[in-house]
Amino acid sequence: MTSWIDHTIWWHVYPLGFTGALEAGPGHRLSRLEAWLDYAVELGCNGLALGPVFASETHGYDTVDHFRLDPRLGDDAGFDRLVAAARRRGVRILLDGVFNHVGRGFPRFAAALREGPDSPDARWFRPRGDDYDCFEGHRSLVALDHGEPAVAEYVAKVMRHWLDRGADGWRLDAAYAVPPEFWRAVLPQVRAAHPDAWFTGEMIHGDYAAYVSDSGLDSVTQYELWKAIWSSLNDRNLFELAWALDRHDRFTEAFTPSTFVGNHDVTRIATRLEEPRHLAHALVVLFTVAGVPAVYYGDEQAFRGRKEDRPGGDDAVRPAFPDSPDGLAPWGRPVYRLHQRLIGLRRRNPWLVRARTSVEHLTNEAVALRSRPREGGPGITVLLNTGPDPYRFPLPLEGLRVLDSAEEKEPDDPARVPPYGWALLGTPPGR
Structure with a gap:
């Protein structure tokens, strides 16, 4: 794996929504992201x-053209400017590759419809009755035939093209629907030209490590961990979180997962959690366990939004942002600051990207976790009290100091965590 990813924390943005481009005509809107790069860096993100x-x-x-920027966002020159602005700040760029399916306006598909099922273009798609196979019942999303060599050649060419233009890696949409052998054929072609590129796939279900x-x-x-974080907090059942973290720990023996508590496809974490005070607990887990974390734009401001299963049901979680950070409401600042604190702690302990995490104490509403370097040595003890009463953890914590906590001042007894509180304990420098 490329080394730079060990130090990367992503700020995840849905550009068509962020820039207000979804229902708009052509325009150079991608440039609006440039005004937010310093904001992302100040948050602690460098991707x-x-x-x-x-x-x-x-x-x-x-998608109808993988080689052309969406006209609603701009053109190649606008993309190049964004890449250059990111580079000046040390910010990496990850692109979203939709290579499982295409729009019905994709030129090859239009040619297949025009020329018939025996044409070379038709081999790019899987026939199904009088039409072609689609993605999860959405007729507008035509599934590619990943057994067709020309499709693999095309995808490799697209990936190399944008890496040549300055991207650093790819998120592969709906990877769970693509045979893994397809990527096994494509990726070596891409890595030959870009050995430092990073590739992560969207896996909602399935055998992560095997894939x-x-x-x-x-x-x-890592959707398993995402689900366990919010549902264990809502259900007052931290045994679910402990189970998921055990699975997560085993995953990390094979790969470094992409971790998150929010993205463009799910209800906002601030909406999903029934108790607002549990938001801090979710963030503490995200930033103290192994993985390459991503912060979905707006989550760092406690934005709310519910995903619904209907046309336009994603709009609430893919909103437009102001022209600059000055346009944000002030009440999101405490959550932004909490992100900064937790990301800062992660930066000071870069081994967390590959940490081993064990459960040291567990009840329905209280859990003590210990994350430690894979090669051994002092780690970080995480105390979460998700209940309405104070809780004293029956653990030997001698020699540990509070690195951060929900309390404004360092507690007299670090084992005692207030209602809905949390604490991060570690060894003082030089010990």
Whole structure:
């Protein structure tokens, strides 16, 4: 795996929504992101993970031209300016590659419809009855045939093209729907030209470790941990979190997962949690366990939004942002500051990217975790009290000091955590 990813924390943005481009005509809107790069860096992020930016019919996941920037966002020159502005700040760029399916306006598909099922273009797609196979029942998303060599050649060419232009890696949309052997054929072609590129796949379900091994990807999205974080807090059942963290720990033996508590496809974490005070607990877990973390734009301001299963049901979690950070409301600042504190702690302990995490104490509403370097040595003890009463952890904590906590001042008894509180304990420098 490339080394730079060990120090990367992504700020994940859905550009068509962020820039207000979804229902707009052509325009140079990608440049609006440049005004937010310093904000992302101040947050603690040094990576910009972009949702779809290529020419599409509607929401970006119905691509019609992988070699052209969406006209609603701008053109190649605008992309180059964004890459240059990011480079000046040491910010990496991750692109969203939709290579499982395309929009019905994709030229090869239009040719297949025109020329018939026996044409060379038709071999790019899987026939199904009088039409062609689609992605999860969405007729507007035509599934590619990943057994067709020309498709693999095309995808490799697209990936190299944008890496040549300055991207650093790819998120591979709907990877769980793509046979892993497809990536096993494509990625060596891309890595030959860009050995430092990083590739993560979207895996909602399935055998994560096996898919990484069989595909040659560097990482996949850790949806199991995402689900366990919010549902264990809502259900007052931290045993679910402990179970998921045990699984997570085993995943990290095979690869470094892509971790998150929010993204463009799910209800906002601030909305999903039934108790607002649990938001800090979710963030503490995210930033103290192994993985390459991503912060979905707006989550760092406690934005709310519910995803709904209907046309336009993603709009609430893909909103437009102001022209600059000055346009944000002030009440999101405490959550932004909490992100900064936790990301800062992670930066001071870079071994966390590959940490081993064990459960040291567990009840329905209280858990003590210990994250430690894989090669051994002092680690960080995480105390979470998610209940309404103070809780004293029955653990030997001698010699540890409070690195950060929900309390404004260092507690007299670090084992005692207040209601809905948390504390991070570690060994003082020089010990």
